[in-house]
Amino acid sequence: MKYAGYDALAVQGKADQPSYIYIDNGRVEIRDASHLWGQSAFETCDSLKAELGKGVSILTIGPAA
Numbered sequence: 001m002k003y004a005g006y007d008a009l010a011v012q013g014k015a016d017q018p019s020y021i022y023i024d025n026g027r028v029e030i031r032d033a034s035h036l037w038g039q040s041a042f043e044t045c046d047s048l049k050a051e052l053g054k055g056v057s058i059l060t061i062g063p064a065a
Contacts, residue, residue, distance in 0.1 A: 001059070020048070 001009060004023045011021070018033040036044045041062045048058055 003057070022052075 001007070001023075005026060006023070009021070015030070018037045019030050020033045020036070022029045022031050036047055039047060041060045045058045045060060049056060
């Protein structure tokens, strides 16, 4: 997060559908993650890297959160 220019990120509430937060060059987007639903945390990371490029960094909380 620090490399993206953020010291912290506060998320409140609950999304209506599976979602992920995408941060790039100061732009923050909440994107649909329905296509990732049901995958393990490792599979999700692999899918996102294939979709967004190998240079992305991914922070995940997994199913327990």
